[in-house]
Amino acid sequence: MIGTSKQRDPTLPIRHQVGKLEDSLIREIAHEGMKDPDIIPLWFGEPDLPTPNFIISAANQALRDGHTFYAPNLGIPELRETLSTYMSELYKRQINVDRLAVTSAAMNGMMIIAETLIDPGDNIVAVTPVWPNFLRCVEIMSGEIRMVPLSGNTSGWKLDLDRLFAACNKETRAIYINSPNNPTGWVMERKQQRAVLDFCRDKGLWIISDEVYSRIIYDQSLAPSFIEIAEPEDLVIVINSFSKSWAMTGWRLGWVTGPPRLTPVIEKLNEYNVASPSSVAQHAGITAIRDGDNFIASMVDRYRLARDVIHQRLGSMSKVHMPQPAAAFYAFFSVDGMTDSRHFAKKLMHETKVGLAPGAAFGAGGENYLRICYAKSPEILSSALDRLAPVFNL
Ligand SMILES: Cc1ncc(COP(=O)(O)O)c(C=O)c1O
Known part of the structure; x- marks a missing residue:
């Protein structure tokens, strides 16, 4: 054997480092969720509006x-x-x-x-x-x-x-x-x-x-x-x-x-x-x-409203704990009783038809959290929150 090939899987001899690379947990949930058109996708970090x-x-x-x-x-x-x-x-x-x-x-x-x-x-x-x-x-x-x-x-x-x-x-x-x-x-x-x-x-x-x-x-x-x-x-x-x-x-x-x-x-x-x-x-x-400055200003106004709605509605659900996000377009919140965010996010997605990113995807300190991207229309956010309420408001 030559060089580092001993670390390689002989059936697929690629770099060890690449072979052991984690899959993106955000993509994992998205791939599963995309199969069901009824799911509201809030897993990725992107605005819902097209480029102006x-x-x-x-x-x-x-x-x-x-x-x-x-x-x-x-x-x-x-x-x-x-x-x-x-x-x-x-x-x-x-x-x-x-x-x-x-x-x-x-x-x-x-x-x-x-x-x-x-x-x-x-x-x-x-x-x-x-x-x-x-x-x-x-x-x-x-x-x-x-x-x-x-x-x-x-x-x-x-x-x-x-x-x-x-x-x-x-x-x-x-x-x-x-x-x-x-x-x-x-x-x-x-x-x-x-x-x-x-x-x-x-x-x-x-x-x-x-x-x-x-x-x-x-x-x-x-x-x-x-x-x-x-x-x-x-x-x-x-x-x-x-x-x-x-x-x-x-x-x-x-x-x-x-x-x-x-x-x-x-x-x-x-x-x-x-x-x-x-x-x-x-x-x-x-x-x-x-x-682009006017466009950015109007988007920030739109996200601010969405942030306030998320903070008021999601933040007041009894099992949810979150601070008011100061920037970006995500809320990162913990849920009482959740121990495995990956498993929880998948189960939640199938039960409520809302796709969120598991906190474990974001490294140390994220395990007990879920991330919602709120760069979405008020209607989408409102129906996502309606769907989440029965699980988070017990
Ligand atoms: C913190 C952070 N950095 C970088 C990126 C990647 O952005 P880009 O689309 O420019 O590759 C993202 C995308 O979500 C991000 O959240």
């Missing part, structure tokens, strides 16, 4: 204008310029184009970051519960995940920085934080961001800040971002996406912001991942960024 017409028109125009070819690895210059202006205005500090790389949505950015940072045996310290895909990227690269759970009660979620720092050891390469957070709606405070930045500067660690929900926040205009406190040369990578704020989940478009010296590395890796993000999506993305 002004973005669709820009894409139509781009196709008619012949934008059907490969694009540069880092994205088309006009989109990068547009993102530079957008980020600079949003965060009130200059973000130069040489820090920006367009990716095929956040997911592709995450994989590239894992490919860039992780040698076998390295670890990432991650604040959980969290949407699990970046953790899986690290595992694909033969890295280890060290999870530091937020603590939650009905007044909100909290991060214990001492626990976070204590989880880092000499194999740690980065701290991964997703704020605003999927699934909890937790928003990291500026003071904690500064403390993490100081710690990472001192230890030479990367910060990977997943900020795909930065615009979807209810009591502030914008979530605090590491962009606002980091210097350009800091080892800080911020992940962004068109998926959530501009209702473009299917377009697969996002971007990462990092130190200028990282950009050529991403350029190289993008060649070997996807060559370039879709040309037509990028042209639509320019319009989304330039003309």
Whole structure:
């Protein structure tokens, strides 16, 4: 036997690391639920409304204008310029184009970051519960995940920085934080961001800040971002996406912001991942960024109403415990007597015809919870809540 082949299943000799990769628990429940058209699907994190017409028109125009070819690895210059202006205005500090790389949505950015940072045996310290895909990227690269759970009660979620720092050891390469957070709606405070930045500067660690929900926040205009406190040369990578704020989940478009010296590395890796993000999506993305603010504001108003309904109705059901989510479009709630969220979510789905994501999908701290995505119409939410009430209101 040669190399590591001894670890491989001889009937399907693929990398051990990939063979043992967990299936997504969110997909698992969705696949089961999609077979039944009567089920209300609230398992995925996406808005129910299609991409707005002004973005669709820009894409139509781009196709008619012949934008059907490969694009540069880092994205088309006009989109990068547009993102530079957008980020600079949003965060009130200059973000130069040489820090920006367009990716095929956040997911592709995450994989590239894992490919860039992780040698076998390295670890990432991650604040959980969290949407699990970046953790899986690290595992694909033969890295280890060290999870530091937020603590939650009905007044909100909290991060214990001492626990976070204590989880880092000499194999740690980065701290991964997703704020605003999927699934909890937790928003990291500026003071904690500064403390993490100081710690990472001192230890030479990367910060990977997943900020795909930065615009979807209810009591502030914008979530605090590491962009606002980091210097350009800091080892800080911020992940962004068109998926959530501009209702473009299917377009697969996002971007990462990092130190200028990282950009050529991403350029190289993008060649070997996807060559370039879709040309037509990028042209639509320019319009989304330039003309999208009113759309975002109207969506946030819509989600705020949905959040309030969910908090009032679901939150007052006798077996349910949840804080008011501060951002993103999820409620993460515990249920009295639930011990296995995966089993519970499946049983609940078949009994009530409402599909929710099991908390176990989101890592440490999520086991006793369920996640509902409330980026849906009032009618859909109301019938989902009607169906859930008999189980949660005993
Ligand atoms: C926290 C978080 N990061 C990243 C993503 C991925 O977004 P994209 O559609 O841009 O790949 C999601 C999607 O649900 C998410 O919740």
